[in-house]
Amino acid sequence: MPEYLTPGVYVEETSFRSRSVEGVPTSTFGMTGRTAYGPVPYTLPDGTRVLPAPTLVTSFTEYERAFGGLQIRGDECQLAYGARAFFSNGGRRLYVSRVFPFVETAGPAPVIDAGANFASLDLPAPGAPLLRWRARWPGSAGAAISVAVTMRRGKNAVTTGAGGTPQLTGVQPGAAVEVVPAAGGGRPTTIPDGRLPTPANVRIVARQADGTLGYRDGQNVRPVAAGTAAFHLTLAVTVRSGDRVDTYNELELDDEHPRALAHVLQAADPADEFSMVWYQEVDPPAPQPAPAPGARLAALLGTGRGEFLFLGGGGDGTPLTAADLKGRTADPDNLARPALGLGALAEVEDISIVAVPDTVTLGLADQKTAVDDLIGHCQDLRYRMAIVDPPRDSSLSEVRQFRAQFDTKYAALYYPWVRITDPTRRPDPGVPVRLLDLPPSGYVAGIYARSTIERGVHKAPANEVVLGINDFTTNVTYGRQAVLNPEGVNALRFFEGRARRVWGARTMSSDPEWKYVNVRRLFNYLEASIDRSTQWAVFEPNNERLWASIRQTVEDFLIATWRTGALLGTKPEEAFFVRCDRTTMTQNDLDNGRLICLIGVAPTYPAEFVIFRIGQFTADARRN
Known part of the structure; x- marks a missing residue:
């Protein structure tokens, strides 16, 4: 308790309400890869050191100012097209970590060749x-x-x-x-x-x-x-x-x-x-x-x-590899070795969706390695969801073989690629329109963000229109999706009169508990929000007063979440429970400074299969 050493009147402020949990953002997108220009860490031989962090852009105009245009030496810049697709489909916040494989001078201590x-x-x-x-x-x-x-x-x-x-x-x-x-x-x-x-x-x-x-x-x-x-x-x-x-x-x-x-x-x-x-x-x-x-x-x-x-x-460096996309974490003992690639995105807490469109520019073996690195990035950071692109020109069998190499609840695969009109070519009435085939991750990330902003993270990002495209590279029919959907490949389909839509919301997990993207993202949201908003409890006296405060804080947050429709149940008791008392902690836990709070929630699952059963009955038949 405070010390009172001098006689007098003391007026003190106190609080009689529980602390609140603030929900974390769940629509912020992060990408790493090659760009035409723009911020990337480097140190020149003369000692000039430039160490930018991943750059936040809130529109494609800002992206172009920071990272240049849609092409690199006449080839498509996959990251730039992904950023354009993200913003055109409703995305608002994008962090970009540029990857540039520098040409270095040979010698015992290679340095960047300016x-x-x-x-x-x-x-x-x-x-x-x-x-x-x-x-x-x-x-x-x-x-x-x-x-x-x-x-x-x-x-x-x-x-x-x-x-x-x-x-x-x-x-x-x-x-x-x-x-x-x-x-x-x-x-x-x-x-x-x-x-x-x-x-x-x-x-x-x-x-x-x-x-x-x-x-x-x-x-x-x-x-x-x-x-x-x-x-x-x-x-x-x-x-x-x-x-x-x-x-x-x-x-x-x-x-x-x-x-x-x-x-x-x-x-x-x-x-x-x-x-x-x-x-x-x-x-x-x-x-x-x-x-x-x-x-x-x-x-x-x-x-x-x-x-x-x-x-x-100037030049565009050496050929891109999976190791370049993975990057590295920052060296705490050497400021000249900052975080790069996915390692740089790891330093931005707000990111909840991650994609690496440049994986499609690699060979199949390197693409598999790069996707493994992307999945590992999301698993290590726990509160992120990866969007994976299939290889270019994949057939139905090839995309199934590609999908079979992964098993994770932190990533989702979408098929097929999308086709757009080349925005870098001026229209000419006498020349056929040039079309481009692009991976779908940027478009899907924008739909993730749009669905989250409009409905909430608990809404499955499916049955949503894909904006800004001409067509899909492959027509996924009802029968073809019957093969893809059980294997966790989310189809992009065209419906007459209903446009082109995302028609799947499954992760690449074999665990039925984590079958759906929205369930995984809902738990990411709940866990990250509780994690960030209860840091005040560290080093507080570990007693009944603290336990009650923790319970009240988490319950208030879950009630607000339940009211948005994110949890099942007609009343809070059916939607979640929060326990933090002697039943969740032993004396050994208390002696070792551990406070254990047990939380259970009942998430809502998407109505993936809507079934109406209709039969005939006679006029005088009785209905129960």
Whole structure:
């Protein structure tokens, strides 16, 4: 109990209600795989370290800004098409963990080969560059990026202070100025529009020991000379890639300024999270001095007409493998080895649905390994459901053979693939429409999310329309589904007048308790919600008061869940029970600090087979 040492009146707040359990999100989707561009952890040989976490996007427009388009060197980007399908079918939150198999230099300690992975542009010329524009992320898409730099010249920053002493105003330390002789006879100093600064006249503003501003001269600061004018020079950088154009205005040349080019467009944690390029000043070989600010400015501006210059080089790494998709967990002893692939998605708690569309790009043996890794990921984290894609062009027998290799309650398989109109081709009346065959995981994930948002996690994500497709690659008939359904292969079917629908809700488990997807996801929801919301009980006194509080907390949550229709029973006693008392714990448990709460729930199962029995009877027959 609290200590009371000094006589007085003490007013204290207390609570007379049980703690509540907040339901966890169950519609957040996570994917890992190759993308055209975008965030991926890396460390360059020069020590530049960029370590982004999986990126959250809430629309396909955001996805395109972060990870590029639908193609990688002319091939379909399966993850991009999966993201597009997810959002078109009602999904709202997607985490993407990009996988990029870097090309590394050979040697005893391999490091990333910057030239083989990252596009770049040396200025003023390759061979002896003063500065370099680098693609911020690896990939051949970096070679489609172009950069243009323009300059704006401000008004004269030199004024006359007390005693006729010239001083700088309106600029900060680190600003670049052009110093020219002042006009005589009281006439204003002017510079013709469009004239580039003379490199020798460019100075960097710095603060003197007395607090006034001057010009940096090596390690020293020179005062402002009388009879001079200084014009503030600011930069605007425009970065273009396809239809995307990013503009960064009011940038400064020197690192000392908070709006310095090297700060706003730095590699790690820039002002724009999804900036496409970063700015690097190249250190000259010893013992050459660092380039003067005027030389750097001249290299940036070129002819001064703001031409767009393309980056060059870059690549898409080595061929993708199942090990790349699995990735790794973060090394706690080495910050340069962050989590990758599925290991990176493991660090995001909100994810409840996971898919890896790139498994279909692997050979059958590697695809089986990658699906095993995906299932293992969901089993280890317990509160996730995997959506598995069948191999490309699978026949009925082939998809059954593929399904027979797995037995898990944490994954579901959907068949067949879907067919869409190629969105990257412009329509031409004289040319047949080009069609694409895509794996169904992105579409099914969107239906999972849509069903959860509209009805709840307890509703089976089936008998739902698949949006944004032309057809299925294979027509699954009534008779064919009679073979697939008992084996846990969920069919995608077309019904005349009722569109194309998901027509199955089974997991890949042989355990009849976990036959249905919605039952597994309902328990994921219940377990994760109780897990997160009862952490307050750890290290509380393990006695009857705590047991009663735990019971009340869980019962209140389950009553709210029962009222949504997620549990069977006409009253709470029929839907669930919660026990946390001496019947669930022995003295040995108490002595070892264990609190055991036993919870039983009666989930609702989908009406998979709706049966009406109809028979004839005579008019005078009696009915019981």
